[in-house]
Amino acid sequence: MSTKASEHEDRPWFLAHHFDTVGQQVSSAKLGMWLFACTEVLMFSGLFLAYFIIRQLYPEMVLTASEELNKTAGGFNTIVLLTSSFTMALGVRAAQTNNNKALQRNLLITIGCAIAFMIVKYFEYTAKIEHGLLPGEYYSALEHGYMLPKYSRVFYGVYFTMTGLHGVHVLVGIGVLSWIYIRARRREFSSENYVAVENVGIYWHIVDLVWIFLFPLLYLVK
C-alpha cells in the first residue's frame, strides 16, 4: 500500500494505474525482463548442447568444416556487437542522467552497429550459399569443389540454426531499439522514467552475450 498522497496528485504521467509507486512499476518491469533474459539463455543452451554433441561425435569433421567460415567477418562482427553494447550501456546512462541528446545519439550508433552486423552476415551467408555449404539435403559442397568430411552438412545445420536464430534476435533488436529511439525523440524518458531503455538494453546485451560464446565455438574451434 502506498501513502495517500501518491494515490492522487503525486502520480507521474508514466505510472500505470495498476501500480502504487514508480519503484514497484520499475521492479515489475525489470523482473519480467530478467525472466525473459533467462529463458533466452535456456533456449540458446539447447543449440549450444547440439554443437557440443556433434563436436564430441565428429571432432575432425567440426574442425575441418569450420575452417570454411570467414574468421575475419566473424571477428569484425564481434567488435561491432561489443561496440553496440558499449553505446547501449552509455545510452542507458544518458537516460539516467537526463541527457536526452546523448541517449538519441547512442541509440542511433547502436542501431547502426546492428545493421552493420546484419550486412556482414548477409555477405557471409551469400558466400556459404554460393559454395553449397548448406544444412541437410541442400548441402552440395562436393559439386562446388569442396572436399569436406561426410557429416559436414550437420555442422552447417548447426551453424545456420545458431547464427540464424541469433540473427533473428538482432533484427528484433533493431526493431525495439528503433521504437525506443522514436520514444526518446518524443522526450518520453528522464532520470525518473527510463526502465524501457534499460530493458531494451538488457535484451541487446543478451544478443551480445550469445555472440560472445557463438563466435569462438563456431569460427575459432581448434
Place this chain on the structure above:
Amino acid sequence: MAHSDSTQNSTVYLNGKLVENPHEDTHHVSPVWEFSLVFGALLFLTILTYLVSYAGLGPASLPVAMLIAFIKGSLVVGFFMHLKYEDRFYAFLLCVTILFVSIFFTFVLFDMSTTAELNEEAGIEYKRHVEDSAEAAEAAAARQAAEAAGAAPAPAAAGHH
C-alpha cells in the same frame, strides 16, 4: 522488491544492508570510465580469443576459449547489464538458470561419453564407424586424385581413428 511498504520514518534493510531513503527511487549511475574500462577489457579479451585459437593448445584450447568467453560474458552481465548494482534477486535468477543449463549439459554429455564404451564392450558397433571408415578411404582417394590433377584444394577429411 527493493521498495518496502514501511512508513517514512522506519529503517529498511535489504540483503542485510541498511537502505537509505527507501522511498526515493534513486538508482546507481555507473561512471563513463567504468563502461570504457569494461569495453577495453572486452576488446582485449577478443584479441586474446584469436591468439588462443592460433596458439595450438590442442585439447586445452576449448576450455581456455570457454573460460575467456565466460569472463567476457560476466563483464557484459555485471557492468553493461548493471547486474552488479541491481537487486540481488535478479542475480539469483540468472544463477538458477546457469545451474539448470549445467545440469542439462553435464547429464547429456556424460551419457554420450559413457554409453559409447558400454556399447563397445557389448560388441555393438555403430553404423557411423563403418561409414566413417568408408568415408575416410573415399576422401583419401579423392585427395590423391586432386593432387594428381595438379589442383591444390587443401581441406580434406582426416582419417578416422
